[in-house]
Amino acid sequence: MKQWAFYFDASQCSGCKTCQVACKDKHDHPVGMRWRNVYEVAGGEWKPKGHNWISGIRSYNISMACNHCEDPICMTKCPNKAIYKNGEGLVLIDEKRCMGCHYCAWACPYGALHLDKSKGKMTKCTMCADYIAEGKLPSCVTSCPMRVLEAGELSELRENYGINAESFPLPPPHYTKPALVLKKHPGATAKVNWKVINREEIKNA
Amino acid sequence: MHNSEWSLILFTVLGQFSAGLTTGLLILHLSDFHKTGINLQQTLRKGIMIAAICMVVAMLASFFHLSAPLASVYALSNLKHSWLSREIVMVSIFTGLLAVTALRIWHPGREALKSPWLLLLVTVAGWLMIYTMARIYMLPTVPAWNTPHTLIRFFTSGFITGIGFLLIMPGLIQIKHQSFNNSPMLYIFAGIISASFLIRLAGTFLAGAPVPEENIAFVSQIPLTAILLPWTLWFTGSILLIWQVLKPAAQPTRSGNLKKLAFVLIILAAFIDRYFFYESFYRLGV
Numbered sequence: 001m002k003q004w005a006f007y008f009d010a011s012q013c014s015g016c017k018t019c020q021v022a023c024k025d026k027h028d029h030p031v032g033m034r035w036r037n038v039y040e041v042a043g044g045e046w047k048p049k050g051h052n053w054i055s056g057i058r059s060y061n062i063s064m065a066c067n068h069c070e071d072p073i074c075m076t077k078c079p080n081k082a083i084y085k086n087g088e089g090l091v092l093i094d095e096k097r098c099m100g101c102h103y104c105a106w107a108c109p110y111g112a113l114h115l116d117k118s119k120g121k122m123t124k125c126t127m128c129a130d131y132i133a134e135g136k137l138p139s140c141v142t143s144c145p146m147r148v149l150e151a152g153e154l155s156e157l158r159e160n161y162g163i164n165a166e167s168f169p170l171p172p173p174h175y176t177k178p179a180l181v182l183k184k185h186p187g188a189t190a191k192v193n194w195k196v197i198n199r200e201e202i203k204n205a
Numbered sequence: 206m207h208n209s210e211w212s213l214i215l216f217t218v219l220g221q222f223s224a225g226l227t228t229g230l231l232i233l234h235l236s237d238f239h240k241t242g243i244n245l246q247q248t249l250r251k252g253i254m255i256a257a258i259c260m261v262v263a264m265l266a267s268f269f270h271l272s273a274p275l276a277s278v279y280a281l282s283n284l285k286h287s288w289l290s291r292e293i294v295m296v297s298i299f300t301g302l303l304a305v306t307a308l309r310i311w312h313p314g315r316e317a318l319k320s321p322w323l324l325l326l327v328t329v330a331g332w333l334m335i336y337t338m339a340r341i342y343m344l345p346t347v348p349a350w351n352t353p354h355t356l357i358r359f360f361t362s363g364f365i366t367g368i369g370f371l372l373i374m375p376g377l378i379q380i381k382h383q384s385f386n387n388s389p390m391l392y393i394f395a396g397i398i399s400a401s402f403l404i405r406l407a408g409t410f411l412a413g414a415p416v417p418e419e420n421i422a423f424v425s426q427i428p429l430t431a432i433l434l435p436w437t438l439w440f441t442g443s444i445l446l447i448w449q450v451l452k453p454a455a456q457p458t459r460s461g462n463l464k465k466l467a468f469v470l471i472i473l474a475a476f477i478d479r480y481f482f483y484e485s486f487y488r489l490g491v
Contacts (some may be wrong), residue, residue, distance in 0.1 A: 035233075037491075039491060073344075073345075073346060076286045076287070077287050077289065078283060078287060079280045079281070080282050080283065081282040082276075082449060094297065099271045099275075099276035099277045100271055100272025101272075103341070104460065105489070106344060106347065107347070108346070109488055109490030109491070110490055110491060111490065115272060120413045125268075170490055171490035175346055186245075202491070
């Protein structure tokens, strides 16, 4: 089975959030609903050196939507079998079966599921399945001015960019086997007090 | 906390209360009630009816959590993998059995359930319901809930509130039969409440499962009040109830009022504790 996947290069992402906006625009989302979020991560501290203070602050951005996992926890936990994987490896929601219990949203460690209040159904990134069917790429990918997002066959992306899918604040990949290849920001390996600093913006999106 | 979680607080606390109450009624049925002056039929009637009403209220409340309740017809589709599907089955079985028991007891001309088998079946269904309820929350990606403490919390909440209520039920509370005050049954009830309290206390040490801290983006900031308030209420309510059960005040009215106060403290503790349980939600990742 084909497995579509995202590639994200955290080392080059400027955090402009064009991907977020392009996604909202493509899917005509209301205010407050975002299938793709950009997490602003920062850590480190200022340290005194003689009479001066030296900055040890580091920061980077992580653009994240549904990773169309190979072993999606949202799908296994859904009591209604409303979440399924299609032949392209995309994790999609059958709206008719969804009762809006939020259980998938509790379980997903990528914060990918959101309630569409107008319909009372859970929704999530479809990787612009309609575009893919037409041979086009998802809107977040084509809109990125830094070209840090790509979409393609998971095995090909892994061949080109490696197998890493983890960087703070993302969870270890063994929980859901995300179809994601991620190039870490070089500063992300430092052992500092990393925090998501745009927490209020991201929370409950 | 999302607004919709209020319905889950009501659903889980009332559901567990009903299961605890049927457990108490089963113990009563199996014990030496005939020597104590208790009108078993009356107590069973009231107890089962209250448990059934609470379960119906709990089920109705659970629907308020759903954004599209009509699609709940598909909720049994994933019994193989989803604890939520299994919980819905157990809630339905428990409520159904409670209804059958209530009809059997309330049928005109019927004696109290002579055989305890039906009550045993209801009680076991209630325990299974609590088990499935707890397992829903034990998600591998939610370390705050994925501990044995969730199971302990749900079971002990049911036992303390259910049996606590049985001890203040009219019919038992005002009983003046001398042998009732010396009945081993009271020691059993007091023992279950004490054991539940102690297991709950010990269970807090199981709550802190190891968590890869670098992967937690949104750890909840739970204030100290969240821990101290429910514990103070659990402790005061349980001690007061056990004290009044084993060493009642000289005046029956005073003793009855103290027992009622103890139960109010216990039920408050159950609701506040469950509120903070939902507030403690955080998961790995984002």
